Amino acid sequence: MKKQLLSTSIALLCLTAFNTHAVTYLSAKAMVDVKDGKLIKSPLITIDDGVITNIEQNKKPTLTKDDKHIQLPDLTLMPGLMDMHVHLTSDPTVPRSERLGQSVPRMAIKAAHFAKKTLEAGFTTVRNVGAEGYSVIAVRDGINAGDIVGPRIWAAGPSLGITGGHCDNNRLPPELKYTSSGVADGPWAARIKVRENIKYGANAIKFCATGGVFSKGTKVGAQQYSFEEMKAIVDEAHMRDLPVAAHAHGTSGIKTAIKAGVDSVEHASFLDDEAIALAKEHGTWLSMDIYNTEYTLTYGEQNGVDEENLNKERQVSKRQRDSFSRAVKAGVKMVFGTDAAIYPHGDNAKQFSRMVEFGMTELQAIQASTINSAKLLKMDTQLGQIKTGFAADIIAVKANPLKSIKTLEAVPFVMKAGVVYKNQL
Known part of the structure; x- marks a missing residue:
């Protein structure tokens, strides 16, 4: 009973x-x-x-x-929506000199705040392409655990770069002997740095193939890593099935990164016909941030952006938009990437109208931020x-x-x- x-x-x-x-x-x-x-x-x-x-x-x-x-x-x-190029730890309204004093825990708190803001703007997935101290990886894990609110995050650790290059910090005096944590010179050192990023939870890798707009003392179009170094980074990351993003403004750096097998080229400002043909041949995704120019040139000075950096933005902006139009017309694969942190987080969607203005149809712009970005992340059967x-x-x-x-x-x-x-x- x-x-x-x-x-x-x-x-x-x-x-x-x-x-x-x-x-x-x-x-x-x-x-x-x-x-x-x-x-x-x-x-x-x-x-x-x-x-x-x-x-x-x-x-x-x-x-x-x-x-x-x-x-x-x-x-x-x-x-x-999906944004394949964000920096959740950075705040464009805070002067760059002030950012030098921010600790990694402070960066993580900033990232958590901006992650929620980004999600509420309609972006349910982002790729964070570089942050000090594995701070955004911690935020990603906190979101996944339900501790905080934010989008799905593919997070690179510290961006890889050469000594004195765009992904190094050149703003401090030599007696401090400071080197950014992602700096690695030579193929084997670069491989070790990829392995280190993966060890601490990175599910994406980013390296700087050329100089950049917002670094000190780098030429925006100058190639930094050699082919051998780029190939080592890509091969090491691909062995673990991680997508690799290459920051590349200059033409030679873009071409070399594509030949080395990167999954996406970020910025891609100075494209020529050969670079466009290579991107099509290799199936490389371009992630071109064509919205943020106006914000930088309008608010950059009051936000502490140096005149050197403003001048480089003036050099890049029109050329990048021309390159975008040519790449769209040629049928190069495109994802949606905004470089959020150069402009305020949460304004990511303002780039859509720029993409349409410079050559895309509305559907193409939407696809860049949905099915194309999902394909880049190899998540196109789920997202x-x-x-x-x-x-x-x-x-x-x-x-x-x-x-x-x-x-x-x-x-x-x-x-x-x-x-x-x-x-x-």
Whole structure:
């Protein structure tokens, strides 16, 4: 008799657990199919345990006790946006001289703050391409553990670079003998630095192939690493299946990085015909930050940007936008990368209108920030689309972004993995 009662109790418990399994339904005015560029009217999306399990049209859900139905009758759904070039530890409103005194823990707190701001702007996935002290890796792990709120993060550790190059710190006097933690000279030293980054949790690698705009004493177009050094970095990272990003403004550095096998070239300011042809031949993604120029030239001086750096921005800006237009016309593969931290975090979507202005269609710009970025991260079977079996990373906007791209600059609804993080309705 006791055994029978126990069996009955267990069965009832199992039945109760089954019946209280909650499903979320999301319905809206329309949904963008970012692969085909179609607008799907009256979608009903079923979400179970953070994953999209079904998509129907013109349906109403049958709700059980614990199910939820989120209704957005005036909004259009999109997959969560993705930015492949951010620096969450940096704040453009803080003078660069002041940033020299920030500790790694302080950087991590900044990154946590900006991660939440970025997610609320509709960016459910970002790639952080370089940060001191593995600070953003700690933030990523905190987000994954549920301690803090933020997007999915692919995080590089300290950016690799040569002594005195763009990824070194040249602003301190020689008697301090300071070298940035990512500096590595020679192929084997570079390999060791990649291994060190991976040891401490990096799931992406970034190195500086040329000089840059915001460093001291580097020529923005000058190549830094040799082919042998770049190849060593790429091979070491690819053995562990990590994507590699190369900061490269100058033409020779861009070409060398592509030949070395990088997954993406960041900035890609001074493209020539050969560089474009190489990018197409190798299937290399370009990540070109064509929005932030106005912010730098307008607010840079008051934010403590040196005249040397402002002059380099003036040299780069028009050339980079011309290169972007030529690359788009040639059909080079593009992802969405903004260099967030050069402008305020959360304004990432302002780049979309620039991409359209300089040659992309609205659909191409959206694809750069969805399916293309997912392909770069080798996550295109899980991220970048509203599709059955994909993560429920979904945003909603007030207008059809295929006709009005600027609607992405004001996102009232954000969901990541089935959890609503913003609902300003």
